[in-house]
Amino acid sequence: MRLLRLLLPLLPLALLTAGCGQDTSAPLLDFISDGTSLTADRTLTVADTFQVRIFAEAREGGPGLKQLTITAQERFYRNPAQSRFVDPEPLVYFDTVFTQPTPPSKFLFTNRFSTSTNAGRQDWKYTVTDVDGNKATRGYRITGQPADSINPVHTYSVRLQAPRRSGSRAVLAAERGFALPAYATNQAGYQGWADILYVSSPTGPVLAAPTSPAAATAPVLRVNRWQQRRATELAASPLTLGEFDAITTSAGIANAVAGVTLTVGGQVPVGLNKAVVFRTAEGNEGVLFITGVGTAAPVDLVMTVKILR
Structure with a gap:
């Protein structure tokens, strides 16, 4: 993985806090709202491609950032009553460990992904971990409701x-x-x-x-x-x-x-x-x-x- 492609120049940005709360020992992790990027749950009738931008930063005086992990858990349906695809646990979609011994204090990452064309849902989680093992997590759910979901x-x-x-x-x-x-x-x-x-x-x-x-x-x-x-x-x-x-x-x-x-x-x-x-x-x-x-x-x-x- 070419990390330099992922760590983009950091500019003054408006941050939108989403998902679960964070404790004061954890790093900061937020979805960025720029008018086009996904920041919250979404329900679709037609599959789409989304962009998600996340910003992570170590707490003031805290340890540097060690790892970014993205997971997704999926459940789709052959028809409204019959389960077709079920992931028993979240699957790792992306995982990177930052260069040591000088880990970054902050980074910006963009994830572009395509949603499923089936009826069902995708639960996405983004987790950043610092050098001391403190974690912050954000997430959202994509729900698909296509009109032809019962067509064989x-x-x-x-x-x-x-x-x-x-x-x-x-x-x-x-x-x-x-x-x-x-x-x-x-x-x-x-x-x-x-x-x-x-x-x-x-x-x-x-x-x-x-x-x-x-x-x-x-x-x-x-x-x-x-x-x-x-x-x-x-x-x-x-x-x-x-x-x-x-x-x-x-x-x-x-x-x-x-x-x-x-x-x-x-x-x-x-x-x-x-x-x-x-x-x-x-x-x-x-x-x-x-x-x-x-x-x-x-x-x-x-x-x-x-x-x-």
């Missing part, structure tokens, strides 16, 4: 960023319905969500399974260090946009998958108006269609995904 086919749009840096959202958690930054998949818990990666290869950019050769050599994602690599199956598909749009049922997805030969640990070249079919490690099938490609290399991808709930 989960349809959503997502942007995958080319893996330029650790914050690039280049990893698709297909069932959960959002993209993850590279630094989240440094953590073991989030490696279990990673179905499809956007990486480079000797022949150009590809969508790849975590077990593919292209993923193993991806420098930013560092997949070769992962504790868990999901065996997603992938294949290119001849589907046109019209044929893709016509898929609205589980049978339609099954027919699209049956029309190609899937490869465990596969990797598929990407391009505008290209379709890819896939099967997750649990056997859940889906199809995606690339509807947009960026203009500056390495390009970002915009795609529509359809997967069985």
Whole structure:
């Protein structure tokens, strides 16, 4: 993790206190309100990408800051009555220990993340720890209430960023319905969500399974260090946009998958108006269609995904 990219120049800022109270021995930790950044709970009917800015500072005369940890705990639903995804405990999303023996007295950090396209909730917690072990925590809850939450086919749009840096959202958690930054998949818990990666290869950019050769050599994602690599199956598909749009049922997805030969640990070249079919490690099938490609290399991808709930 390049810490210098995260510790931005500190300017006079208006701080908004949120979340749990702090004791006088703990560091100061606040969400920053700048008109666009998230500072409190939010309920959504459409998935979105948010920015959260946090400011941490050691107490006057207190010890320096040692660590920043971000966790998320998720519960999403197949339908309003049936639990689909449940994290039994919070998963570490980001964790960094500051350089010793001269720890910082304050820092500013920005977290950009995509919310799930499923119905359910995400509970986020930010914890800063000082050298003496004193802690301060702030948090918020994102609640998703999409209109199509009981449709058996989960349809959503997502942007995958080319893996330029650790914050690039280049990893698709297909069932959960959002993209993850590279630094989240440094953590073991989030490696279990990673179905499809956007990486480079000797022949150009590809969508790849975590077990593919292209993923193993991806420098930013560092997949070769992962504790868990999901065996997603992938294949290119001849589907046109019209044929893709016509898929609205589980049978339609099954027919699209049956029309190609899937490869465990596969990797598929990407391009505008290209379709890819896939099967997750649990056997859940889906199809995606690339509807947009960026203009500056390495390009970002915009795609529509359809997967069985």
